[in-house]
Amino acid sequence: MNHDDLHHDDSRDDSRDPADARLRLALRGLRRDAPPARDLWPELATRLARTSQHATAPARPRVWVPALALAASLLLAVGLAWQLRPAVAPDDPARLIQREAQAMTREYRAALYELERSAPPPAASPVTPALHELDRSAAQIRTALGRDPDARFLLERLRKTYAQRLALTQRASLT
């Protein structure tokens, strides 16, 4: 099997440790074709029969760069909006965390709306299940925050989930 232009570069930043070298050599040996244990084609053909190909005509011509720039700015906005949140009297940290979560969620929803408006994702994409999982995760975290409003680490978790969701939405619109 032709492995094309992928190749190993021995000049890379590998250590000169002989044990490391033996390990790397053994790992290279793992790079081999491994056909599936069963023929996947019949199932695959059934799926393909229900799957339409993307139109050749550029329905959304060259939105790549603007969409990427927009997504990057929106991700930044979600992070900045949280970090530049207005100072609130520190006497009620639980209430503060709740307000931060609400503000972050508002920023996230506005960012998602803008992203989907500028580069509408396909109705069904391979990443759709992952998008739904992220939505479920975000909902779980918001519920957990409602139960445990002191848990600041959940706020950071929520921010990461929103950022992942925006990045994946942007990726879906490009596939």
Add this chain to the structure above:
Amino acid sequence: MLTATVTAWLPETTRPEPAEPSPADADRGLARAAATGDLGAFETLYRRHAGRVHGVIARLVGYHGARAEDLTQDTFVRAWQALPQYRFESAFGTWLHRLAVNTALMDLRASRSRPVFDADEDALADIGATDSAGHGTALGLDLERAVATLPPRARAVLVLYDVEGWKHEEIAAELGMAVGSSKAQLHRARGLLRARLGDFA
């Protein structure tokens, strides 16, 4: 044209055999046909590349058979969808390989988002660790099984760098991490592997 005219007059026995298309040329022709909806051409592409696609996905997901098969199917579905927009700027095999890696990594990221916490990564890191008597408990594991026990992100970096030959910059971009994190994950993965395979230490 001139060549065709001359060879048409050559005796049967002296005519040059038509050159076999190279695998890359054959792929290109099949891909062009498949891009127009030719399912037969796509099946041929599947038969030619299923082993390579399934191989890299299996390595990335830790040789989890059913998951690797599902992701192999997903890769070919994505390829079918995207073929009309494939620009032939790289060899079809390279494009498909990238798509397979991307599909496996998307699944890895989605898996990470399922639980709210990342405890599974740390739990996995302890599998096969040195036992209390100081002996590697995984001495009997072969290399594939040892790789399969690595935490998902460390395994992905190790497979892409040490097995597939990617650069840290490419891995970092694909996994959405810093280049330094990719290097750190590689160091961690090699250390865990050496600990599990005593004869390499």
